[in-house]
Amino acid sequence: MSLSVLILAAGQGTRLKSSRTKMLHPLGGRPILDYALQVAQALTDHKPTVVVGRDSDAVREWAGERAEYVIQAEQLGTGHAVLQARPALQGGCERVLVMLADMPLIRIDSARALVAAHQRQRGPLSILTVLAPNQKDFGRIVRDSQGNVAAIVEAAHATPEQLALTEKNSGLFCLNADWLWEHLPHLPLSPKGEYYLTDLVALAVAEGAPVSAHTIDDETEIIGVNTRAQLAEAEAALRKRINAHWLSEGVTLIDPATTYIEATVTIGRDTMIWPNTHLQGQTVIGPDCIIGPNTIIRDTTMGHQCEIESSVLEGAWLADHVDVGPFAHLRKGARLETGVHIGNFGEIKNATLGPGAKMGHFSYIGDATLGADVNIGAGTITCNYDGVNKHHTIIGDGVFVGSDTMLVAPITLGPKARTGAGAVVTKDIPADALAVGMPARVIRKLKSTD
Numbered sequence: 001m002s003l004s005v006l007i008l009a010a011g012q013g014t015r016l017k018s019s020r021t022k023m024l025h026p027l028g029g030r031p032i033l034d035y036a037l038q039v040a041q042a043l044t045d046h047k048p049t050v051v052v053g054r055d056s057d058a059v060r061e062w063a064g065e066r067a068e069y070v071i072q073a074e075q076l077g078t079g080h081a082v083l084q085a086r087p088a089l090q091g092g093c094e095r096v097l098v099m100l101a102d103m104p105l106i107r108i109d110s111a112r113a114l115v116a117a118h119q120r121q122r123g124p125l126s127i128l129t130v131l132a133p134n135q136k137d138f139g140r141i142v143r144d145s146q147g148n149v150a151a152i153v154e155a156a157h158a159t160p161e162q163l164a165l166t167e168k169n170s171g172l173f174c175l176n177a178d179w180l181w182e183h184l185p186h187l188p189l190s191p192k193g194e195y196y197l198t199d200l201v202a203l204a205v206a207e208g209a210p211v212s213a214h215t216i217d218d219e220t221e222i223i224g225v226n227t228r229a230q231l232a233e234a235e236a237a238l239r240k241r242i243n244a245h246w247l248s249e250g251v252t253l254i255d256p257a258t259t260y261i262e263a264t265v266t267i268g269r270d271t272m273i274w275p276n277t278h279l280q281g282q283t284v285i286g287p288d289c290i291i292g293p294n295t296i297i298r299d300t301t302m303g304h305q306c307e308i309e310s311s312v313l314e315g316a317w318l319a320d321h322v323d324v325g326p327f328a329h330l331r332k333g334a335r336l337e338t339g340v341h342i343g344n345f346g347e348i349k350n351a352t353l354g355p356g357a358k359m360g361h362f363s364y365i366g367d368a369t370l371g372a373d374v375n376i377g378a379g380t381i382t383c384n385y386d387g388v389n390k391h392h393t394i395i396g397d398g399v400f401v402g403s404d405t406m407l408v409a410p411i412t413l414g415p416k417a418r419t420g421a422g423a424v425v426t427k428d429i430p431a432d433a434l435a436v437g438m439p440a441r442v443i444r445k446l447k448s449t450d
Helices: 032-043 056-066 078-084 108-120 177-186 197-206 228-248
Strands: 003-009 049-052 068-071 095-100 125-131 140-143 149-153 167-176 211-216 259-261 277-280 295-298 312-314 341-353 358-370 381-383 393-395 406-408 411-413 433-437 440-445
Touching: 003 032, 003 078, 032 056, 032 095, 032 108, 049 056, 049 078, 056 068, 078 095, 078 177, 078 197, 095 108, 095 177, 108 125, 108 167, 108 211, 125 197, 149 197, 149 211, 167 177, 167 197, 177 197, 197 211, 228 259, 406 411
Parallel strands: 003 049, 003 095, 049 068, 125 211, 259 277, 277 295, 295 312, 341 358, 358 381, 358 393, 381 406, 393 411
Antiparallel strands: 095 167, 125 167, 140 149, 140 167, 433 440
């Protein structure tokens, strides 16, 4: 069965009171629209079609070639939105799956089950319904005395008896394409002056055509995002879902209620995450790590058996057996090879620390390359910026940098060189040499231990 996915994303989102289009508001570290696109990509190889309205340029710029686009210039309801896509989709696939982009918590498995249910039945449309006693603002599923779907009644127009119904409309429809395009123009105008896609159910029933319903019981799947409060509700539900996933995959969360993991993060087994930890962006954490407490890791990759305590890592790369913190800051371009130790109040930016290097405390290393087994004393600073340009520092294997050393880049310290405490190094230091003073000068060659 060929399938097209149509995503309705033209809502203005005025209740969010934002200058940003609703579709691009972040949820779990991803724009709201991204969740619908992910469902579409899981179900079919055909590009989804997205109906856009306000700020369509911003949506197109973000989504790019992941979708085709149709403009709904005037918002006259969901039925009207689908009708705008008829010229683009008519004559294409046999089935159309219609979904609402502002209901981002619909699971891929739920959408797939609806499509499969529609394939098995002979009627023109199938709907995904949810047993959701706590969700008040959704259309009610009305069934006849035989239990068949008879209609969907919008909450705004429902009687008290209908409002008491707990089976709700998810907004997810799977329809035979030819039947859809034939019947869309016949939708009635609602009292609000809009055309509701849900009224297709009544049209099918009036013709004696069966309407299939696939029912789920996770009411968090139909949390819609129209207000900041609903966005927060969706965020909390998604966070709980993500945390449950990682618990089932062998990750220990000491306190899931205070653990924040975005949907784009990957975590290895037997990693332990302590409270108040935030894992964000394109972060990959290997197995057997210990993360937190009070740690933020963003767009960072680390190997196995790393330990990060009360620190901030952003755009960093860590090999195996690296430990960081507490109170360290790894900035973009920080690269720590196997066995590196970064202690409290250390900061690294755009620098590589070789295997076994140690920076115990209160130091800044920026725009630098450090070899293996380098020791950085407390208070060391690479003076990498002259007010106009950034300059690089090179520190060879086995170098020992004394406390409070200033390394004025560009500069090179040869293998096994040493600096005395408080040295201000403005010239290269050769291998196996000791430099002291301000400005530092070489006072003697060191006895080689090779």
